[in-house]
Amino acid sequence: MSYKNNTQKQAWYLHKPLVALAPMEAITDRPYRSLVRGISRETILYTEFTNASGLLFGGERVWKMIEFDESERPLIIQIYDSDPEKLGFAAAMIAKGHRPDGIDLNMGCPVRKVANRGAGCGMMADLTAVSEAVRRMVENADGIPVSVKTRLGITSKSEILEVGHACIESGAKQISIHGRLKADRPRVPADWEAISVAAREFSVPVMGNGDIWTEDDALQMVGHEGIDGVMVARGAIGNPWLMERCVQALKGEVVDSPPNREERIRVALKHLELNVKDKGERRGVLEMRKVVRNYIKGFMDSRNAWMKIIEAESELETAQILEDFAKGEQEYPFQVREAS
Numbered sequence: 034m035s036y037k038n039n040t041q042k043q044a045w046y047l048h049k050p051l052v053a054l055a056p057m058e059a060i061t062d063r064p065y066r067s068l069v070r071g072i073s074r075e076t077i078l079y080t081e082f083t084n085a086s087g088l089l090f091g092g093e094r095v096w097k098m099i100e101f102d103e104s105e106r107p108l109i110i111q112i113y114d115s116d117p118e119k120l121g122f123a124a125a126m127i128a129k130g131h132r133p134d135g136i137d138l139n140m141g142c143p144v145r146k147v148a149n150r151g152a153g154c155g156m157m158a159d160l161t162a163v164s165e166a167v168r169r170m171v172e173n174a175d176g177i178p179v180s181v182k183t184r185l186g187i188t189s190k191s192e193i194l195e196v197g198h199a200c201i202e203s204g205a206k207q208i209s210i211h212g213r214l215k216a217d218r219p220r221v222p223a224d225w226e227a228i229s230v231a232a233r234e235f236s237v238p239v240m241g242n243g244d245i246w247t248e249d250d251a252l253q254m255v256g257h258e259g260i261d262g263v264m265v266a267r268g269a270i271g272n273p274w275l276m277e278r279c280v281q282a283l284k285g286e287v288v289d290s291p292p293n294r295e296e297r298i299r300v301a302l303k304h305l306e307l308n309v310k311d312k313g314e315r316r317g318v319l320e321m322r323k324v325v326r327n328y329i330k331g332f333m334d335s336r337n338a339w340m341k342i343i344e345a346e347s348e349l350e351t352a353q354i355l356e357d358f359a360k361g362e363q364e365y366p367f368q369v370r371e372a373s
């Protein structure tokens with residue numbers, strides 16, 4: 034029986050509908066994940082990507098990146114490295130210490146210092162490394178499912194076929210495909226049809242990733258044959274409601290009303306509070322700036338508030354600006370499609 038038809042197993046990758054908050058460095062940290070979980074019980078959460086060598090040789094700071102609360106389950110820890118052996122060791126340590134619901138291999142990061150060393154998207158160039166990395170992770174993960182998040186390719190959209198098959202043959206239980214090539218700028222539209230072409234070939238569940246900005250996008254993405262679910266990235270920045278809206282739409286349920294100004298600010302304030310608690314005031318406030326920008330985006334007075342927020346240095350100051358903004362008249366934002 035193929036995985037796709039096996040409804041008996043309750044592993045996260047067999048959930049229907051399959052909706053995930055994509056791993057995003059400096060975004061999908063504990064504060065934000067807990068916020069999303071408070072809104073959506075079913076969304077699959079990922080940690081920010083973490084280097085396997087960093088876990089093996091680094092200190093507490095690296096391990097802190099993959100800590101999670103039990104309430105965050107289903108929770109996947111994502112790691113990357115160029116060295117299959119280190120990936121295997123890291124998987125063993127994660128399995129022993131954390132027992133997440135899954136361990137994901139990042140094979141999509143295009144950043145030069147990662148990809149040029151054969152990690153992230155760079156690993157796609159070496160099928161032996163791909164097979165070996167997944168095999169070692171599977172062998173060491175103590176039964177915890179191993180998945181892979183990758184791209185369509187480095188230079189050609191058909192590379193995903195060989196890479197995906199190599200992952201599956203080595204034991205990967207799920208594949209997430211970002212519908213862009215390594216060099217594509219984020220503004221290049223994600224190619225959902227190319228994801229579908231690959232997904233139809235694969236025997237494991239596939240989540241499509243790229244340009245999910247609304248629940249309608251999610252419906253259209255899974256309308257492509259072979260795509261089992263959606264993984265939301267930039268669309269979720271400052272929009273923790275989006276994943277639940279996708280869950281509801283994909284289940285055929287009535288989708289919640291969009292959050293109004295007051296609700297947006299209430300949640301933005303909570304996010305700020307959690308972030309400061311987790312990271313200290315200075316870092317917590319600075320990191321929240323780009324995120325807050327999206328919470329308040331699309332209103333007549335957004336720019337005004339934003340100009341004040343980038344000047345604010347304390348939690349109190351930032352919170353005060355947000356509270357003042359909440360009193361504005363326009364209840365709903367104009368429709369804004371892109372997060373940045």
Ligand SMILES: Cc1cc2nc3c(=O)[nH]c(=O)nc-3n(C[C@H](O)[C@H](O)[C@H](O)COP(=O)(O)O)c2cc1C
Pocket residue numbers: 055056057058059060080081082111139141142182211223242243244245264265266267268
């Ligand atoms: C700020 C930021 C950080 C990211 N960090 C990661 C990461 O840690 N791991 C990963 O696999 N992808 C990472 N990505 C890529 C996203 O998960 C996703 O593949 C990409 O943004 C495409 O989806 P989108 O068009 O919905 O944004 C990151 C993207 C952004 C914008």
